[in-house]
Amino acid sequence: MAAQATETEHEDEDYTLDPELVDHVVAAAESGDAAALRGLLEPLHAADIADLLEQVGAAQRQEILHLWGDEIDGEVLSELDESIREEVISALPRDVLAGAVRELDSDDVVDLIEDLEEPQQEAILGALDVSDRAAVEQSLTWPEYSAGRLMQREVVTAPEHWTVGDAVDFLGRDHELPDQFYHVILVDAAHHPVGYVTLGKLLSSRRATPLMQITEDSFRTISARQEEGDVAYAFNQYHLISAPVVDDSGRLVGVITIDDAMAVLDEEHEEDMLRLAGVNDESHVSDGPLTTAKQRLPWLVINLCTASLSAIVISQFENTIARLVALASLMPIVASTGGIAGTQSLAVAVRALAARDLNSSNAKRVVRRELLAGMLNGISLAIILGSAGALLFHDFRLGLVLGMAMIANQIVAALGGVLVPLTLDRMGLDPALASGTFVTTLTDVMGFFAFLGLATVILL
Amino acid sequence: MAAQATETEHEDEDYTLDPELVDHVVAAAESGDAAALRGLLEPLHAADIADLLEQVGAAQRQEILHLWGDEIDGEVLSELDESIREEVISALPRDVLAGAVRELDSDDVVDLIEDLEEPQQEAILGALDVSDRAAVEQSLTWPEYSAGRLMQREVVTAPEHWTVGDAVDFLGRDHELPDQFYHVILVDAAHHPVGYVTLGKLLSSRRATPLMQITEDSFRTISARQEEGDVAYAFNQYHLISAPVVDDSGRLVGVITIDDAMAVLDEEHEEDMLRLAGVNDESHVSDGPLTTAKQRLPWLVINLCTASLSAIVISQFENTIARLVALASLMPIVASTGGIAGTQSLAVAVRALAARDLNSSNAKRVVRRELLAGMLNGISLAIILGSAGALLFHDFRLGLVLGMAMIANQIVAALGGVLVPLTLDRMGLDPALASGTFVTTLTDVMGFFAFLGLATVILL
Structure with a gap:
């Protein structure tokens, strides 16, 4: 209806x-x-x-x-x-x-x-x-x-030696069954889970069939101490619908169902996205302006400090800028394009780490790939920016400085974007933890330094 | 075992x-x-x-x-x-x-x-x-x-007038049942789904019970034309385990199970995160350097153009910079802190849009909140940066310029971060679609303009 x-x-x-x-x-x-x-x-x-x-x-x-x-x-x-x-x-x-x-x-x-x-x-x-x-x-x-x-503690279990008929009769008697359950979990005498049977199999098998003959391959237990993020990953990776949870001695203490795992997956993603942008992951659409401001201020203050690094770098080249003031207009281009490249590389790395697609067996190859990709894009961008600069300012050497600084900063950006989260991950920290601020600081500092440094050497 | x-x-x-x-x-x-x-x-x-x-x-x-x-x-x-x-x-x-x-x-x-x-x-x-x-x-x-x-086309259905006994007997006969199924879908004579019964209820109810008496409240059908992202959202929001899919005339054509919805949710998140960073969402950890470089180049070139806007803004103030070269060192601080604030506001908005938490009924309140939060953080940052600037350069007016530019740019950042994705969303586009580039361009241009403009008026 x-x-x-x-x-x-x-x-x-x-x-x-x-x-x-x-x-x-x-x-x-x-x-x-x-x-x-x-x-x-x-x-x-x-x-x-x-x-x-x-x-x-x-x-x-x-x-x-x-x-x-x-x-x-x-x-x-x-x-x-x-x-x-x-x-x-x-x-x-x-x-x-x-x-x-x-x-x-x-x-x-x-x-x-x-x-x-x-x-x-x-x-x-x-x-x-x-x-x-x-x-x-x-x-x-x-x-x-x-x-x-x-986990929920409401679990439907059956002794491992039961037949389909035993289980069907048991379920048919007047029990309080959980609202939602998808498997009957088979346990041994010590209440260790040893397999599970889907309700569909139970309904379609003969009564005399031993339950142990119709268990599912997907069976795996989860320790009650395991992190919920890892649990969510396991459900997604192995297409689990429900999984028995065991205590430290391997005894069944509950069951996790996929709807709870899906909610965790969703939260973990939210966390990654917000942390990467330097926002407290407790932030909500219902927060007021004061709460919102407080949540965001810490990383803004940190950024104020790291941005001062760029200012210090630039101040070292004040003489250069005083002699050729056009440099002041051009210098943000190299820094900003580096920031975008760093953010790209970072987003890919943080996502790959979250998806367990990036780990110690392929880290070297991925880092090498980023290095090469950064170099390739650096060259492409250098050609565009360098020629534009040389033509507009009628100065081949200025084009050269722009191009060289661009290549250097693109390489730093690509490498920083993958190395910062990898390092955080190896230190046991969340790779998304405001990696954004680190990487853009890196590309700003490097962008200004490379451009003004090269300008000082080549143009003056 | x-x-x-x-x-x-x-x-x-x-x-x-x-x-x-x-x-x-x-x-x-x-x-x-x-x-x-x-x-x-x-x-x-x-x-x-x-x-x-x-x-x-x-x-x-x-x-x-x-x-x-x-x-x-x-x-x-x-x-x-x-x-x-x-x-x-x-x-x-x-x-x-x-x-x-x-x-x-x-x-x-x-x-x-x-x-x-x-x-x-x-x-x-x-x-x-x-x-x-x-x-x-x-x-x-x-x-x-x-x-x-x-959807999978393998579906288990029962006529709406059946009893539990009819369904149990039907499932017990030798059919090819799907590997995984969690509900028996009740259909009317025209094959329209009208409800569903969990296998758990089937097993625990008396044989004479009509199926229509033990259907689940969670029942909802999905149109075969519906976007998979919306389907994934519905599964997560309403804790669905499986849902019948209907064609344009409301007839049952298949069923979607939660494991498929979970995989889609995961992909949608990946897409949001990568798009926000200006990366083609087809990118994979197994891609080579050339593919990687090609995927990222488009947004880098766009950024090269938008960054030139900043350069043009700055070049309008070359006289100001020539007279007070310290401005060149200080100007990236305001722009960069604005970029971070814009990214924060943006990440929160994109996430809230994806979670359907931000919509036309609360958009006004959220925009007002961002405005106020931006103003509050702008004032805090202005006090820090302004005093530091005034003290270090022994110039109260320079501190004033830094502080005022900071407040202006924080407000622009907070507003831009929420208005850009809201506008894209209202235009029917993906709000994550490289909003990052728009917003940082905005904060760069505004940061340089406010700082150098105020400096020209107040300091010279």
Whole structure:
């Protein structure tokens, strides 16, 4: 039914929230019309309600929560950006919060509370059943950003000696099964996972078939201590749908499903992109101007210092510039083109490191390639800039200086773009960690130095 | 069993290919030891073999294929980067290729051949059964990068009036079921999907239960014409595991599973990151220096032209610089700090657009926030730079010029960083499309103009 009703919209559907809907919601909230608000929000997916709450202003958000907060469910809370989660939770009456949280799986509760302040954490934990609370508290003993925090503890297992019939009968009995599960995990007597069977195989195999005969090749376990970024990579690389998580002694403690891994992959990408640009990865679209300014100031101040290096380099050549003031106009060209080349090389290297495509077995070849590519592009750009300079200023030697400086700086840019992230990576740091500032400082300093230095030697 | 054997390694496991293993493979290939090569590659996952082939040099790749190519399976081909896929396929004997391709699902065959040249496409299509070939050819009629290309045509459906028992019996009979499926899709008489049931629900419900009573809320259909990037977003946003794909008349034509959506999400991110840096998104770690240089040259040449704008601006102030040559050293500081601020604002905006967090309902607020944040950081930086300049050069007016230029350029940077991608987006273009070059040109030109202009008015 849904299919027919909406099919014509689907073609252009890009899942952006309808701005008109947002306007209506805001209007309903501002006029205090609780019924209209409920009618507008009720049909929306929890993830879309969360997005809407992030996208309206803080005052409007408070009005919406005031009128509609009683209806909020756990899913909405778990979809909210960290930046406003605390604010929303504080705005909810304690019993509403308790009701909302009790609907969630253990992994979602962990995700919800891990960054909250102590009193808010307590309020949520206090709302849970004893056994759910124990599950959440146990998950919280694993390190932040680990598989142990990401996994859900609700697992469907079967002893390794069972047949298909045993498993089907077991699942058919009245249990509380997890909302979503894709495999039955086979465990030995010590509760070590030894394989898994898809539900599809279970449904299509004969009852007498031993489960161990129909396990999947894709089976691999994940340590609860493993970093969530590596877990996300493994899911993407090996096309996993779910994977059992084991503790230090190899015993099954939970399961991670691909939807959680996909969310982590998405966050990791966001982090890389923002860090590369020198932005704190905690930044959100709902942040106010002051928060935004604070998040960005540190790298700006660092850049102010590194830019002073360029100024010092240039000041060494003040005599040269005083004698030929046209140099002052030309010098940013070499520096700026170097900055772009460095950024290109950097983006490729950071991405390749994140995708595990760049590692010690091919690092040498990639560095050599960057060197050669930098040299080739340096030559092409040198020919263009050098001839233009020589013609415009009727000075062959000026063209030569421009061209030579360009080649030198392109090589430095290409090498810097790959060596800076490789070095950070080898030091165990995030290769995206503001590599941008390092590399553009390098290309600025080198660009000014090469151009003014060569000009001093050749032109004066 | 696998669990116990490898559990100790898991903790540090980041899934990078072991460089020693790569060395051994290369050594075996170079010494022509086919048995050793087979022994080394046999235990690897297809995705890891593909990565290995990408990471070794071209000559080594040919040797490996020469010795081991007969054993290659379809999965390895489908995991290969486009950049070397053609090369690998050409190196394989026709019958090996045919055997490898016949193992693949229709969506993987489509992905494999869509970018190949005509004769290679024919060779692969010719190897398929008549019905598989028809399925692949039909998928190829959907636009590139559409859901129709991404979906697999193997679907498990049930009439909407069936009970759990009907479905279980149907699945238990000897069919060819897809390797991976997570839902039974319910269809009406016209083959329109009307809901779906998870296999877990099927296994845990009573036989007499009508399927329509246990359908999932998450159900939504996807048009075959929808862009794959939007599909990936929908999977991530709504935690979908699989989704039915419908043609223009709403009839079920295939299904997309989350692992394919996750791969698309990953590619889209790569594209954004590389485009933002002005790199052709077809670039790969296996590309040679010449290919690399060619991919990057266009934006470098464009930057050469835009950088000339800065040069022209500066040249208008040559008299000013000639009278106070220290200005030449100081002018890059304002421009460079502006470049960083612009890049920060840009990265946040491009990311927010990709995540559908920035749209017409909050664009105004975000632009206002950027304006205010730029002003705030401009003031902070102006105080630091202005005082430093005034003290070092014993000239209060020089400090004033530095500070005022900094504030102006920070505001331009923050605004440019958000307005450039918003404008590109509204024009229907990719907001990441080399916005970096636009924004840094803007901050360079503005930085030089504001600084030198103010200096001319205030200092001379």
